[in-house]
Amino acid sequence: MWLKFSKMHGLGNDFVVVDLVTQSGFIRPERVRELAHRNFGIGFDQLLIVEQPSRPDVDFKYRIFNADGSEVENCGNGARCFARFVYDQHLTGKRTIRVETANGIIELNLTDDNQVVVDMGKPILIPADIPFSANQFAPEYSIEVDGIGAINIGAVSMGNPHAVLRVDDVDTAPVESWGPLLESCPQFPRKVNVGFMQVVDEHNIRLRVFERGSGETLACGTGACAAVVSGQLRGWLKPGVTVSLPGGELFIEWDGENSVNMTGPANTVFEGRVNV
Numbered sequence: 236m237w238l239k240f241s242k243m244h245g246l247g248n249d250f251v252v253v254d255l256v257t258q259s260g261f262i263r264p265e266r267v268r269e270l271a272h273r274n275f276g277i278g279f280d281q282l283l284i285v286e287q288p289s290r291p292d293v294d295f296k297y298r299i300f301n302a303d304g305s306e307v308e309n310c311g312n313g314a315r316c317f318a319r320f321v322y323d324q325h326l327t328g329k330r331t332i333r334v335e336t337a338n339g340i341i342e343l344n345l346t347d348d349n350q351v352v353v354d355m356g357k358p359i360l361i362p363a364d365i366p367f368s369a370n371q372f373a374p375e376y377s378i379e380v381d382g383i384g385a386i387n388i389g390a391v392s393m394g395n396p397h398a399v400l401r402v403d404d405v406d407t408a409p410v411e412s413w414g415p416l417l418e419s420c421p422q423f424p425r426k427v428n429v430g431f432m433q434v435v436d437e438h439n440i441r442l443r444v445f446e447r448g449s450g451e452t453l454a455c456g457t458g459a460c461a462a463v464v465s466g467q468l469r470g471w472l473k474p475g476v477t478v479s480l481p482g483g484e485l486f487i488e489w490d491g492e493n494s495v496n497m498t499g500p501a502n503t504v505f506e507g508r509v510n511v
């Protein structure tokens with residue numbers, strides 16, 4: 236079965252986006268892994284699926300699959316590309332689009348200057364809801380990790396789980412070595428995305444993210460949101476933070492209580508057809 240797709244990226248975090256509103260089909264997890272391969276497949280960090288909504292108060296359903304075939308709850312850079320895709324493919328004429336993810340509703344706003352503003356919802360901080368093995372919320376936790384030892388982390392979910400470490404310099408941070416060890420540590424029963432955050436000042440950070448199910452990416456939208464939330468909770472940041480990632484910059488705003496808002500670009504590279 237052949238399906239049309241768009242190849243897109245948000246700051247180099249790259250996606251294949253498939254419309255299953257006007258097309259019908261199903262992509263098995265094994266086929267997701269094959270298509271994610273950068274030599275034998277198309278190559279992507281995540282596969283994004285556009286589906287008909289399952290409730291009247293949203294415009295679309297938004298499903299996300301990592302390169303390893305795992306289905307996940309949210310993808311921030313993907314949300315911006317999702318908005319660009321459904322508008323450019325004329326699946327909607329709206330510039331404010333409500334979508335349901337596996338973990339709730341997010342609102343996407345296409346701006347006049349070719350950016351996308353996403354209301355990412357409130358951060359989830361209760362350990363059991365992240366999920367993270369702590370008895371009660373704390374801004375910072377000390378955990379023991381095999382192969383690393385004792386480290387301090389923030390634990391935040393944006394629908395998907397994130398551990399946030401502070402480092403002095405992201406360029407020398409142990410992303411490749413510590414990323415996989417933390418991604419699968421038992422304290423996060425559904426695994427975890429791992430953010431390495433360098434605080435430049437109270438309104439600027441640098442960030443690298445080792446993503447659950449995909450490895451290090453050039454940018455991570457939910458990771459940027461989680462890092463800012465954790466940095467504000469730990470007293471290092473104030474509302475209105477520019478996050479510099481290897482692929483570019485996102486602007487993240489959180490008032491300390493309500494939704495986290497993310498602003499950034501979304502780009503289409505090419506369109507194609509793929510046999511699933």
Ligand SMILES: N[C@H](CCC[C@H](N)C(=O)O)C(=O)O
Nearest residue numbers: 310311312395446447456457
């Ligand atoms: N790897 C993530 C999903 C993609 C998140 C990232 N690409 C973003 O922009 O938020 C997870 O397993 O939760």
